[in-house]
Amino acid sequence: MTSHRSHGERLLDINGAELCVETFGDRADPAIVLVAGSAASMLWWDAELCERIAVRGRFVVRYDHRDTGRSTCYPPGKPPYSFTDLTRDVLGIQDALGIERAHVVCQSMFGGTGLILGVDHPDRVASLTFVSSSTGADDLPPPSSDLAMPAEPDISDAAAVVAYVVAGAKTYAGGSPHFTEAATRALAAQDVARARNYASTLVNHFVIELDGPVRGGFGDIAAPTLVVHGDHDPLLPLPHGKALRDAIPGAELLVLEGAGHDLPKAVWGDFVSALVRHTRGDRP
Template sequence: MESNGISLCYEAIGDAADPVMLLIMGVGEQLIAWPDGFCEILAGHGFRVIRFDNRDVGWSDWFDEAGDVDLAGLAAGDLSTVRYGLSDMVADTVGLLAALDVSRAHVVGVSMGGGIAQQMAIENPELVASLASIMATTSDGKAGGSSIDNAAALLPQPGADREVAIAADVALFRLIGSPGFETSDAELIRRATAKVGRAYHPAGTLRQIAANATAPDRTERLRTLETPTVVIHGDSDPLVELSGGRATAEAIPGAELLVVQGMGHDLPAGAWKLIVDAIVANAAKA
């Protein structure tokens, strides 16, 4: 689907006549990171669920011609290799809705996708019927920090072969996943194998990391929102700590905060019903 001058890959689940629930994924993750079962539960509540690959991942357009990111330079304050920002990704998302002839959607974002969803509500409030921000923060730099000491474990490995890439993804989600919910090694391997088999694009992930890391603080603009909002965060998230969710909920007038006990930086199957119920209840306020 053409959006904002680029091609985005999307999938729709549910009745085409139902209100749209748009799902926006986080850094480096493809649309399949929204579990089928999770999407089907949402659709069962009377929504047409749309999940898609952000730019630079999966089957959407890649931005390799823009050049690589110098992460060391970025850490030192050199922004010259930041290739695009979250507002560009918001424009992609808005373009996707326009291409699908959707004038208004319930928007759900995870991690960086939560930041995109927040920014979308700020820039295009008329498009966002309700907002669910999951395991995200306001980009103020004072909340939602990481407790992970080994930052290298969070980065993809350019040039890695298939087995190394799969093993790295499994290790990543063992590191950032939910200690309060059991996920078997077999399930983590299945997910990682599906991701790598579908599309493995470390350079795009690094460009997304740069976009997310340099996003401006949204706090003051979030205070202007009138969008029904639920903020969902795990109390055991080591990548974006719970303070990020609390800061988001405090910034948005009337926002509700759901803290999921034992949830880390993933969507564990044991928490799907709780999360979906909160999203659906919030959407009903629109």
């Protein structure tokens, strides 16, 4: 019987960077590549969530972006890469793992990666899923007035950094009844301890070049697309998810009740079921 647990982390040389990659499940199954949001390492795609997807017959790939986790870090404030480079990282991981076409799941800011993949590299994408993302249109509602981030911590004080990450996660949960502070604190502590340079993690994704596809926009995505959005999202309120659904031909929307700008464990069942249906070609 094939194990659906992790095959272990490994460092791969991809496009001039070391990227830490971990896989779950059977390589013969359809591949799902999970692209985390800004300042988020692979750990924010929880290992148990990855296992739940893998046991449903999917080969799951999660990885650390540049400037997160065990992957290559650059000096804080000086990331020498753009959205296009991060998209090339996804393709490089697919190449290294022998994945010709992947079902790509992109979260938050790095929905921009999914956009570039879908428009400029359609031959490498079997489907797209956007989680807590947006078209970025000017007429969409701004973040909630209640969205107030804590003061930046002393990066030399690990406990203060963990507290900052937990406070930020709680803010982005938008008052969700599903937010669990203890579990978030444990994850944040692991993330901070594991990182090469958490000072770079806190800064660099927010100052990269936000370039886009060269062959079109959201309306030119041909891959089957699922949009997933929490109805408590305070950073990108639900109209952002609806607008993204409307911008992509044939896209479907899954609204996660009680979820904020995250994927809390309470909604994993709905998310996994929809993702499994979506990645076998059926509509959710």
